Amino acid sequence: MIVLRDVAKAFGAKEVLRGVSFSVPDGANTVVMGRSGSGKSVTLKLIVGLLRPDRGSVEVDGREVPALDARELAALRRDIGFVFQFAALFDSMSIGDNLRLGLRRRGLDRDEIEARVADALRLVDLEGTADRFPAELSGGMRKRVGIARAVALRPRYILYDEPTTGLDPITTSDMDLLMQRTRDLGVTGVIVTHDLKSAFAVADRMILLHEGVVRVEGTPETVRASTDPAVRQFVDGLPSLGSGAGAA
Amino acid sequence: MTSPASLSSLPAGLAAGIGRRARAIAAAAGDVGTWRAELLPQMRRLGVDSIPIALFIALFTGIVLALLASYIFTRRLPMYLVGTLVGKSIMLELGPVLTGMALAGRVGASIAAELGTMRVTEQVDALETLTFDPDAYLVTPRVLAAALMFPVVTAFAVALGVAAGWVTAINLLDLTTLEFVRGLKQFYRTKDLWYGLAKSSSFGVAIAWIGARRGLATQGGAEGVGQATTMAVVQGCGAILVLDALWALFVL
Numbered sequence: 001m002i003v004l005r006d007v008a009k010a011f012g013a014k015e016v017l018r019g020v021s022f023s024v025p026d027g028a029n030t031v032v033m034g035r036s037g038s039g040k041s042v043t044l045k046l047i048v049g050l051l052r053p054d055r056g057s058v059e060v061d062g063r064e065v066p067a068l069d070a071r072e073l074a075a076l077r078r079d080i081g082f083v084f085q086f087a088a089l090f091d092s093m094s095i096g097d098n099l100r101l102g103l104r105r106r107g108l109d110r111d112e113i114e115a116r117v118a119d120a121l122r123l124v125d126l127e128g129t130a131d132r133f134p135a136e137l138s139g140g141m142r143k144r145v146g147i148a149r150a151v152a153l154r155p156r157y158i159l160y161d162e163p164t165t166g167l168d169p170i171t172t173s174d175m176d177l178l179m180q181r182t183r184d185l186g187v188t189g190v191i192v193t194h195d196l197k198s199a200f201a202v203a204d205r206m207i208l209l210h211e212g213v214v215r216v217e218g219t220p221e222t223v224r225a226s227t228d229p230a231v232r233q234f235v236d237g238l239p240s241l242g243s244g245a246g247a248a
Numbered sequence: 249m250t251s252p253a254s255l256s257s258l259p260a261g262l263a264a265g266i267g268r269r270a271r272a273i274a275a276a277a278g279d280v281g282t283w284r285a286e287l288l289p290q291m292r293r294l295g296v297d298s299i300p301i302a303l304f305i306a307l308f309t310g311i312v313l314a315l316l317a318s319y320i321f322t323r324r325l326p327m328y329l330v331g332t333l334v335g336k337s338i339m340l341e342l343g344p345v346l347t348g349m350a351l352a353g354r355v356g357a358s359i360a361a362e363l364g365t366m367r368v369t370e371q372v373d374a375l376e377t378l379t380f381d382p383d384a385y386l387v388t389p390r391v392l393a394a395a396l397m398f399p400v401v402t403a404f405a406v407a408l409g410v411a412a413g414w415v416t417a418i419n420l421l422d423l424t425t426l427e428f429v430r431g432l433k434q435f436y437r438t439k440d441l442w443y444g445l446a447k448s449s450s451f452g453v454a455i456a457w458i459g460a461r462r463g464l465a466t467q468g469g470a471e472g473v474g475q476a477t478t479m480a481v482v483q484g485c486g487a488i489l490v491l492d493a494l495w496a497l498f499v500l
Contacts, residue, residue: 077377081377088373090374153378
């Protein structure tokens with residue numbers, strides 16, 4: 001279980017998170033929504049220890065992430081897969097080697113590695129691409145490889161950073177399906193997005209970040225039924241210019 | 249305005265920062281399993297692939313040095329000293345420094361651009377989530393490769409520079425091979441060679457280290473990568489000049 005308590009994070013004078021608290025239950029997809037710049041990606045990076053909070057607690061399975069030393073952090077990261085916004089594939093390596101890198105790091109034998117690579121590529125419908133390079137794939141295919149790289153590690157958690165940004169509607173639906181498939185495999189998902197259609201398609205729980213705090217948290221139905229003006233504005237996609245809701 | 253209290257805490261903060269960096273370097277260097285596989289490819293890329301540019305520079309340096317020596321010595325000093333000037337200058341100074349300067353451009357810029365691009369495209373973050381230490385996986389093999397290969401590249405440059413000086417001397421200055429070699433050997437000390445090669449190794453460490461640090465500190469997009477690359481070259485060249493002076497002060 002992932003638990004954030006009163007987490008604050010600023011970059012220079014810009015306060016991105018101002019006391020965020022929420023929890024992520026095991027075995028479910030939790031979607032973190034919010035406008036661009038609302039601190040969604042920062043939240044993911046705090047969970048995996050790529051950033052440290054200025055204040056507050058980030059706990060994964062009872063481990064206080066900011067307090068972990070390098071070895072403990074590495075152990076934590078073995079439980080977490082991360083799907084980056086633009087896939088972050090290593091462009092000097094083939095697709096297969098992108099997947100093998102993390103598996104070799106875990107000390108798996110060659111047969112196990114090859115079996116996991118094949119399984120992961122099959123899951124994302126990209127069999128036969130192991131020898132190709134990231135530059136030869138479309139944006140959607142690269143994102144699917146990003147998911148395959150995370151899934152191949154068989155983590156307890158997968159953190160998705162804007163998995164559907166910039167994708168066409170069909171590829172977006174494919175990505176939604178993949179996130180549901182990984183959830184059905186027992187993996188806990190934390191999905192950061194501002195794509196509402198995708199969010200409602202994959203979410204078991206939803207959180208809306210607004211001006212550095214959690215504005216609403218609950219099931220998709222809770223969010224849909226919210227009468228909070230800031231939540232309504234986000235869910236209904238209303239313009240912010242001149243509305244005054246941004247100051248709520 | 250900086251308060252007296254914050255000023256007094258500066259040395260402590262600096263010492264703590266240096267201590268943290270030293271521990272990170274030691275941890276990365278000790279993580280042999282991570283950097284070992286990357287070392288040979290980097291030695292080829294940073295070293296072997298740099299030989300043509302180093303040879304190009306050395307060729308013309310040797311020619312110019314021989315002609316310059318002739319201009320200085322004619323009717324003042326024995327002409328066999330052309331060999332001395334060419335040999336000493338190239339081994340002690342021009343071979344390592346000019347090669348270092350050229351490689352600050354080629355190697356330093358290449359490392360900064362590559363790691364900077366990896367930083368802004370989140371590939372460095374991806375490495376960390378896969379439990380790799382970027383210092384061990386990216387920085388250590390490049391610094392080690394440069395430390396090992398810069399002397400090799402410099403050795404080739406010194407050999408070609410001296411050979412170019414010799415060919416120039418016997419073809420354009422009416423010197424014989426025996427005279428040139430006499431000058432070359434007359435004041436030669438073993439230290440001349442190892443001093444230049446050891447110095448070039450220190451240049452390699454500085455250039456690769458600066459390139460890697462600038463690359464990993466890149467912020468923003470393409471503009472950030474461009475700035476990191478420029479800074480890597482400028483600081484790399486500056487580091488060569490400072491190190492060169494330190495070597496002359498303390499070792500020569």
